[in-house]
Amino acid sequence: MTTVSRIYRLGQFHRFESAGAQFLYLVPAGAIFAVDDAVGKLLACLASGELPHARLVADLVASGLSIADAEDLISEMFYANVIVAPEAVTEQPQELPEVFPIQTLVMNLTNQCNLSCQYCYEFGADKLATPEGKPKFMDVQTAKTSVDFLLAQSGDRRSIHITFFGGETLMNFPLLKEVVTYANEKAKQQDRHIDFSLTTNATLLTPAIVEFLSENHIGVTVSMDGPKEMHDQLRVFANGRGSYDIIEPKVRALIQNHRTRPITARVTLTSGVGDVIRIFRHLKQDLGFHEVGFAPVTSSPNQLYSIAPAGMDNMLAQFHTLADEYLEYAVRGEAHGFSNVSDTLAELCQGVNKSHPCGAGLGLLGVGPSGDIAPCHRFVDSDQHSLGHISQGIDREKQADFLRRGHIGAKYACHECWARPLCAGGCHHEAFVRYGDTGHPNLHYCDWIRDWTNKCLEVYGAIAVQNPGFLQQFAERKAS
């Protein structure tokens, strides 16, 4: 089709305003575009519908542009997908690669835990795991085979990642130490680098463990739900006693003595634990965590601890308050620590446009104590979701089925949604718990996601106007 015979209409974008400037979030590209005066005129011309090329040029000229500038603008905006010509659209859903190199292996060193948190996806009412007859702790051979598997399956990636998980990860700390030594040796032989991290409930931390973690540059995320009266509501031992008093001094010692990586808190919000701002202040200011991230509990809607719509709205309002605070810090060039904003800014800065909501089953796999491979740590030990065994490799048919169903192209309800480059339908695990299908979009929280994404876009836009250098740190940062 020649340029002059095109009929133009607006492309798919989300328009937002921040710090007095106008922006477009271009959906097909996952990119952010500043709207200047000329682009604003073009958008106005097409606001009420389609226009043929000649008419669009004439309207732009009538609004004050020269013919040459109007032609250049149309051409530039057409190639940026701000405007589209229906006949010229040939966009096809991305094909999945046959084999995708793994970047991250999540090793569930044990499926045992010394706490009995009532909302736990591994042991609670919505559990998927079928651990009967399987080992409770990973053994050395399985762990070493897992490391070999990661090195073999990660293609020519120079830098790869192992995350230790549980159950409670530190219940198998001796194995963790062996894995770090073994993996470092193997990686060195191949002139590669392995980065380590772990998630823990912090109950079993000791000075010696902290020293090891610090010396080996192992990133630590502590699952913690805020001050004592909130944390102890659901994060309890088997006898119902809260775990706050045990972990509080250990967390302080961890933050003080682990000098090589920032320490992160990960909060699970529930119906009874929703005071986001107070939790943030306690974990960030009183205890000294570097970053604090929040996620609403993953559960079927009928659990007592699941959050009702009013609770989700309340949570969102508090997220907004912290996001505004984040912006004030960013404009001054200071780190705030609300990782829900940082993670989204990182994705925006990298122009993320997801085919799948996360790396599960793609660049990330979980491996259970038995050596079973799962899409991620949350599916470990679930026979229904197994993707093979590390001794035999990935079951490519099952993996392809998981990825086909989780692909944005298969989620028809998401196709018109402007938030899909970042959301892509949301967590596969949550989808299974809610809808019984890992590929089902999480339609119960779309309004929430769009509101929060819009807020993060506004924060991005305001930082881009007031202190653009601050965004530089996210260019290379891997969003979690």
Ligand code: SF4
């Ligand atoms: S799940 Fe909802 S918010 Fe997410 S991409 Fe789909 S329609 Fe959009």
Ligand code: SF4
């Ligand atoms: S978002 Fe869900 S499916 Fe993806 S890695 Fe996290 S828990 Fe697993």
